[in-house]
Amino acid sequence: MKTVINEQNRRNFAAQVEAMLHDKLAKCYQCGKCSAGCPVNFEMDYTPNQIIKMTELGMEDKVLNSKTIWLCVSCNTCSTRCPKGFEVTGIMDVLREIAEKKGIVSKVEKEVQMFHEVFLDNVKSNGRIFELELVGKYKLKTRHLFRDMFLAPKMLEKGKLKMHGEKIADLNQIAKIFKDFE
Amino acid sequence: MARIGVFVCWCGSNIAGTVDVEKVREEAAKIPGVVSALDYKYMCSDPGQNSLRNIIKEKNLTGIVLAACSPHMHENTFRKAAAKEGLNPYFVEIANIREQVSWVHEDKERATAKAVDLMKMMVEKVKRDKPIEDVRVPLNKKALVIGGGIAGIQAALDIANGGVEVILVEKEPSIGGKMIQLDETFPTLDCSSCIMTPKMVEANQHPNIKLYTYSEVEDISGYIGNFKVKIKKKARSVVEKDCTGCGECWNACPMHKNIKSEFNVNLSERTAIYVPFPQAVPLVPVLDRSVCLHFKKGGKCQKCYDACGPKCINFDLQDEIIEETVGAIVASTGYDLMDTSMYGEYGYGKYKDVISGLQFERILSASGPTEGVIKRPSDGKTPQTIVFVQCVGSRDPEKGVPYCSKVCCMYTAKHAKLFAHKVHGSQSYVFYIDIRSTSKGYEEFVRSTMEQDGAIYLRGRVSKIYEDEGKLIVKGADTLSGNQVEIAADMVVLATGVIPKKGSDKLAQMLGISYDKYGFFTESHPKLRPAESSTAGIFLAGMAQGPRDIPESVVSGSAAASKILGLFSKNEYEVEGTIAGVNEATCVACFYCQRVCAYNAISRKEIKDRSGKLVKVVANVNPGLCTGCGACVNACFSKSIDVKGFMDDQIYAEIKALAI
Numbered sequence: 001m002k003t004v005i006n007e008q009n010r011r012n013f014a015a016q017v018e019a020m021l022h023d024k025l026a027k028c029y030q031c032g033k034c035s036a037g038c039p040v041n042f043e044m045d046y047t048p049n050q051i052i053k054m055t056e057l058g059m060e061d062k063v064l065n066s067k068t069i070w071l072c073v074s075c076n077t078c079s080t081r082c083p084k085g086f087e088v089t090g091i092m093d094v095l096r097e098i099a100e101k102k103g104i105v106s107k108v109e110k111e112v113q114m115f116h117e118v119f120l121d122n123v124k125s126n127g128r129i130f131e132l133e134l135v136g137k138y139k140l141k142t143r144h145l146f147r148d149m150f151l152a153p154k155m156l157e158k159g160k161l162k163m164h165g166e167k168i169a170d171l172n173q174i175a176k177i178f179k180d181f182e
Numbered sequence: 183m184a185r186i187g188v189f190v191c192w193c194g195s196n197i198a199g200t201v202d203v204e205k206v207r208e209e210a211a212k213i214p215g216v217v218s219a220l221d222y223k224y225m226c227s228d229p230g231q232n233s234l235r236n237i238i239k240e241k242n243l244t245g246i247v248l249a250a251c252s253p254h255m256h257e258n259t260f261r262k263a264a265a266k267e268g269l270n271p272y273f274v275e276i277a278n279i280r281e282q283v284s285w286v287h288e289d290k291e292r293a294t295a296k297a298v299d300l301m302k303m304m305v306e307k308v309k310r311d312k313p314i315e316d317v318r319v320p321l322n323k324k325a326l327v328i329g330g331g332i333a334g335i336q337a338a339l340d341i342a343n344g345g346v347e348v349i350l351v352e353k354e355p356s357i358g359g360k361m362i363q364l365d366e367t368f369p370t371l372d373c374s375s376c377i378m379t380p381k382m383v384e385a386n387q388h389p390n391i392k393l394y395t396y397s398e399v400e401d402i403s404g405y406i407g408n409f410k411v412k413i414k415k416k417a418r419s420v421v422e423k424d425c426t427g428c429g430e431c432w433n434a435c436p437m438h439k440n441i442k443s444e445f446n447v448n449l450s451e452r453t454a455i456y457v458p459f460p461q462a463v464p465l466v467p468v469l470d471r472s473v474c475l476h477f478k479k480g481g482k483c484q485k486c487y488d489a490c491g492p493k494c495i496n497f498d499l500q501d502e503i504i505e506e507t508v509g510a511i512v513a514s515t516g517y518d519l520m521d522t523s524m525y526g527e528y529g530y531g532k533y534k535d536v537i538s539g540l541q542f543e544r545i546l547s548a549s550g551p552t553e554g555v556i557k558r559p560s561d562g563k564t565p566q567t568i569v570f571v572q573c574v575g576s577r578d579p580e581k582g583v584p585y586c587s588k589v590c591c592m593y594t595a596k597h598a599k600l601f602a603h604k605v606h607g608s609q610s611y612v613f614y615i616d617i618r619s620t621s622k623g624y625e626e627f628v629r630s631t632m633e634q635d636g637a638i639y640l641r642g643r644v645s646k647i648y649e650d651e652g653k654l655i656v657k658g659a660d661t662l663s664g665n666q667v668e669i670a671a672d673m674v675v676l677a678t679g680v681i682p683k684k685g686s687d688k689l690a691q692m693l694g695i696s697y698d699k700y701g702f703f704t705e706s707h708p709k710l711r712p713a714e715s716s717t718a719g720i721f722l723a724g725m726a727q728g729p730r731d732i733p734e735s736v737v738s739g740s741a742a743a744s745k746i747l748g749l750f751s752k753n754e755y756e757v758e759g760t761i762a763g764v765n766e767a768t769c770v771a772c773f774y775c776q777r778v779c780a781y782n783a784i785s786r787k788e789i790k791d792r793s794g795k796l797v798k799v800v801a802n803v804n805p806g807l808c809t810g811c812g813a814c815v816n817a818c819f820s821k822s823i824d825v826k827g828f829m830d831d832q833i834y835a836e837i838k839a840l841a842i
Binding site: 002003004005007011024026027030046049050053054056057059062 | 567609611632633636638640641660662663664665666667668669670
């Protein structure tokens with residue numbers, strides 16, 4: 001599909017991303033080392049380096065609706081290995097944030113988006129993760145009640161799933177972080 | 183009676199590992215005429231050479247054969263050793279049993295047999311060797327530099343500073359070449375004319391440099407040390423020695439419309455009598471007779487003459503032919519930009535705001551048509567968005583040329599950078615295939631154009647440019663993200679590729695130097711003899727050899743100069759004696775040899791009797807030009823040409839030795 005570059009829109013979008021990212025899009029070499037090492041690249045519709053280029057070119061619709069930004073697991077392999085020290089993981093975060101704020105619901109990666117929402121709710125109310133609650137809420141939301149059920153005994157055995165959640169001492173601090181951000 | 187010595191070298195295990203060197207020695211000793219046969223670990227070592235010299239002395243040898251490495255390696259070593267004992271150095275023959283035997287074979291028995299064969303052949307050859315003397319050519323210590331761009335000026339200055347007289351010939355009315363047309367230079371952004379004009383002035387004022395501008399080389403004959411040159415000094419219609427460069431004449435000229443300025447690449451107009459640019463060297467105008475009213479309307483107009491204070495305008499001046507004799511030549515004729523109008527899809531020539539890289543240089547330049555303010559040609563408005571298209575003509579075997587023009591990546595990055603510096607808030611887009619920025623500071627320069635100056639680089643070629651509502655719509659692709667993109671631009675700059683200067687092929691033919699299929703002059707060796715042409719005494723510099731940037735052109739100019747100063751450090755030029763010779767008694771003057779000679783070494787010689795009556799015409803070999811390649815020997819029907827050291831009887835004897 002043809003992309004007509006509108007100079008003003010391009011500048012606005014690129015500037016917005018750069019401001020949130022605290023990094024410059026022009027830094028990117030387009031060498032593709034990020035894409036080469038990305039463990040979830042095989043599921044993505046655009047490779048990480050393509051996302052960077054398209055953001056620079058102001059292809060807002062394409063990047064905000066991409067699967068890529070939601071599939072990124074923030075493992076940081078890309079950023080660690082980037083020869084220019086570009087915040088590749090960071091740009092995915094920024095783009096997710098912009099998408100969320102704009103109310104763009106990813107058609108293909110809805111569940112990932114739901115997971116992020118449940119995860120943040122969990123952090124907001126506990127100050128940390130309470131796995132059982134997280135799993136429960138996520139299952140209710142996605143309605144995949146029995147998916148991955150067989151993992152539960154193993155996780156219990158290893159002490160990864162606790163029956164009682166813990167809250168951190170000063171929840172007000174967490175509330176402040178969320179408030180500041182919003 | 184021949185007294186031959188055979189020396190078989192082991193070369194450590196290099197030869198001895200695969201060839202039975204003792205067997206080779208034993209076989210040598212059996213050959214009639216061989217009075218001494220020896221094998222030794224390293225013949226090239228001092229003890230090896232000493233034993234060779236001792237045996238020459240003791241046995242009073244008339245010729246020696248070394249079964250050793252390639253003659254490229256040590257032929258000279260052994261020739262020198264033999265010469266020290268009074269033997270003519272051409273009585274040394276090499277049987278190459280390393281590169282041609284031990285290194286390429288495995289089976290020892292068969293390798294040894296081959297080594298024996300090669301040794302036997304050389305023994306038969308050396309028996310028939312005749313003494314050969316090296317040829318000495320006297321040198322006229324004066325140099326000619328053709329082309330007064332940066333490479334030619336550098337070469338001329340270096341030669342002149344070495345104390346040698348130089349004649350610098352330039353086709354245009356001023357020296358300076360393409361470099362003087364540029365605005366700022368990558369990667370340091372120093373102003374081109376600021377660094378160029380001092381060199382131009384120095385060349386003009388140097389006591390050892392004679393400058394001929396508005397002149398062309400008409401004819402060249404001769405050879406290294408003794409080239410006869412005819413220079414045509416075109417009629418300027420201005421007497422140079424009287425002209426003060428005041429400018430009254432061109433201010434008075436009524437022809438100030440419709441004559442495009444070549445210097446400003448058609449972006450402005452000039453008068454009929456003009457200097458190409460204010461800093462021209464020499465600052466003497468030229469009267470363009472093809473457009474001058476005086477010449478077109480039968481002498482009615484003479485406004486320039488009337489305005490001229492010293493009355494140095496002379497409408498009757500004629501072309502002048504100047505003859506010079508020089509010992510060496512530098513060919514630095516430079517380049518032209520490719521004609522990009524063949525890209526109909528880019529609309530060059532159709533849309534005024536689609537311009538070439540050199541035109542953009544002129545727009546950027548303070549001495550240019552817009553005095554350095556970036557304005558587009560169509561309406562004089564300052565563009566806000568410029569699209570730069572790289573590789574226009576270059577790397578395009580279908581419509582242009584397959585090679586990379588080398589400078590476009592860098593000058594485009596410079597253009598985008600200067601555009602950002604001069605027009606704040608502007609945006610440039612650069613379409614590229616690859617970015618080539620390999621010299622010192624170049625990569626950093628390109629990156630800063632992207633990162634600091636905000637140029638957006640798109641990896642892809644542009645397919646089409648068309649006009650729509652006052653904008654130039656550029657249809658391209660970004661192959662990295664896999665998107666087809668469309669950009670509305672105010673101006674488009676095509677990074678036009680380079681081709682050899684028009685007419686440089688003719689000059690090459692005149693000089694007898696080789697050039698490649700594009701017309702670039704070819705080096706004698708692409709790596710090890712980059713400053714020399716295929717013809718002795720003719721050196722190369724600058725873009726005439728192929729795409730290169732300013733620093734490389736300067737280096738090549740200096741390289742050519744240092745080669746010439748080296749050549750001129752002696753009074754004579756020594757040529758190996760193994761060159762062609764004509765048997766004048768049998769030559770039938772068919773001149774087939776002349777046709778096949780790649781070095782212009784064969785000429786006609788008239789033999790006259792005492793009364794001056796012509797007896798016969800024969801072929802004659804010029805020792806200064808002959809390289810001993812042997813092409814003429816093959817072409818000669820009457821077997822009248824032989825290359826010394828490779829006579830027919832020697833070759834037949836070698837073959838016979840192999841057959842027995």
